[in-house]
Amino acid sequence: MEAIVVKNITKTYGKGKKTDGTLAVDNVSFTVGKGELFGLIGPDGAGKTSIFRMLTTLLVPDSGSATVDGHDIVSDFRQIRSTVGYMPGKFSLYQDLTIEENLNFFATVFGTTIEENYHLIRDIYVQIEPFKTRRAGKLSGGMKQKLALCCALIHKPTTLFLDEPTTGVDPVSRKEFWEMLKRLKAQDITIIVSTPYMDEAALCDRIALIQGGKILSIDTPQRIVQSYPEQLFAVKANEMYRLLQALENYPGILRSYAFGEYAHATFRDPDFKTDDLEAYLTGQGLTSVRIEAIEATIEDSFIKLLN
Amino acid sequence: MRTLRFLLRKEFRQIFRDKAIVSLIFFMPMVQLILMPLAADYEVRNINLAVVDHDKSSYSQKLISKVVASGYFRLAGYNQSFKEAFGLIESDEADLILEIPQDFERNLIREDKQKLFVAVNAINGTKANLGGAYLGSIIADFNAGIRMQLVRPPKFSTFPVIEVVASNWFNPVLNYKVFIVPGILAILVTMVGGFLSALNIVREKEIGTIEQINVTPIKKHIFILGKLIPFWVLANIVFTIGLILARFVYGIVPVGSLLVLYLFIAIYLLTVLGFGLLVSTFCDTQQQAMFIMFFFMMLFILLGGLFTSIDSMPDWAKVITRFNPVRYMIEVMRMVILKGSGLMDVLPHLGIVSLMAVVLNGWAILNYKKTN
Structure with a gap:
């Protein structure tokens, strides 16, 4: 009832x-x-x-x-x-x-x-x-x-x-x-x-x-x-602000935003390789770059829905 | 019923927990009732008088001592010339100048008439008016005294004289306090009831407690009764304290029945509290409620016949006073306390005030919305 x-x-x-x-x-x-x-x-x-x-x-x-x-x-x-x-x-x-x-x-x-x-x-x-x-x-x-x-x-x-x-x-x-x-x-x-x-x-x-x-x-x-459509990645580097800028200009980017000490990002290409991104980010002058595939949270879903 | 009892218990608890409010409720009216009637006195005393005596005769001396002995005047200067005395008026040391001409005594006796000159500083209209009138009547009295000595009155008056003698009823010695104390008491009861009830619901709105009350099954009229009754009781207590003060400080004993007085105040308070509640339903903050109440209180007091007689107001103002509950309260207070009016005499007042109570409270209940 x-x-x-x-x-x-x-x-x-x-x-x-x-x-x-x-x-x-x-x-x-x-x-x-x-x-x-x-x-x-x-x-x-x-x-x-x-x-x-x-x-x-x-x-x-x-x-x-x-x-x-x-x-x-x-x-x-x-x-x-x-x-x-x-x-x-x-x-x-x-x-x-x-x-x-x-x-x-x-x-x-x-x-x-x-x-x-x-x-x-x-x-x-x-x-x-x-x-x-x-x-x-x-x-x-x-x-x-x-x-x-x-x-x-x-x-x-x-x-x-x-x-x-x-x-x-x-x-x-x-x-x-x-x-x-x-x-x-x-x-x-x-x-x-x-x-x-x-x-x-x-x-x-x-x-x-x-x-x-x-x-x-x-x-x-x-x-x-679960219904979050793409694979989500958490990216970390030495400089947050430049990292976000670099991510936004990355050719295959779908969405990127700051999430605590990480930046969360999704990509258009389903066969996206973390190595490519890492190479790109290092090329942009960022150091100690770390990229991990993660589960989406409610907040990620919410941000996706808002856009 | 159980809910109402509990609401009342809660209200009283809250009122008595706020020590500042409790002392204000009881202390403030007492101080006002003791201070105001003593200070706000219409009798004009201590009028500063400058005398210019060109005659310096025994008669002029007699006149001056008679004026000063009346108690209304204070001799501010005894000057040689009018110019000198006028200086005193200019420096605000004197309000009146009495100029006694040369040969005052001689002419008075010989020619049977004499002129005196009185100059009045009219900046304070009331003082000037009354001062002039007092002085005039003292001089007239002095004149009559001299006539009695000088002229042997004929057995029968040569021309008919109508002498008017006023006899003051209900306040034989024209004591201003007797007149003002019941009025002030009426105002105080109105203030305590009106302000407290107006601010109370608004306070619940401001703190947000009304939100929690509104989702409960409490009925509107129970809630409003729960707000009315505590202040009704408090205002009655204030009124009783006021009566006791009037008895022991001013010696004013109500001539009429206390029962009539309390019956009227019971109904009247419902009107005042209803008004406060109505204001509170329109306001969202205590500031708004305070200002609105203040506005109406000023009107009520100034158009209530406390300080100025309603009979001498212009017609349009008289119409407004008909809608002023305070007016009826002040009238009934004076009627019952000073004149000893009975229930039948105040019945019209009681009817009007009851009608106001029904209208104001009904409106307040309708206007108090639990939902918007």
């Missing part, structure tokens, strides 16, 4: 008589299965938050329709509000209430108690419980995220919307956070998460790559990576 069905939704901001406005979400369709961990991957301003706000009934789409657990996001917004959990990108709990008071508040608002659904949040809550009398505003970034997740979970939602939950969180906490998501998935909660980090994409069951309000591709991370 599908937990979320999105059909051709479009949203434009600030549409007036004189201006066309900003097209934030452009004819987007996708579905998310029950119990699936679905990722919306895209750069800032891609339209991820707008999609989230529409699915959580905070924003009405201009056109198109969507359902969450079979409830329409416009006509059945009441049911959706009581069954979904939403964690906005910006920390939005009461900074002047303590951890415990925040959690208690959100439990009451949803007509439940902490005790009733404690099993859902136990793993996360035990980590912040020692500080439960501390005000939320005084918590560290990672602890805030954990508290926000607890508050979004306390009413046992069927679907959990997490908008950039790991932005601004340290790498260790990020890793922990994704482990928590996996455990929640085991509880049969549908999770839809957005992130600008490509490395997190690989942790989702399926991902949608979005850019400029449009979905570029939807598939499992493995298949997105």
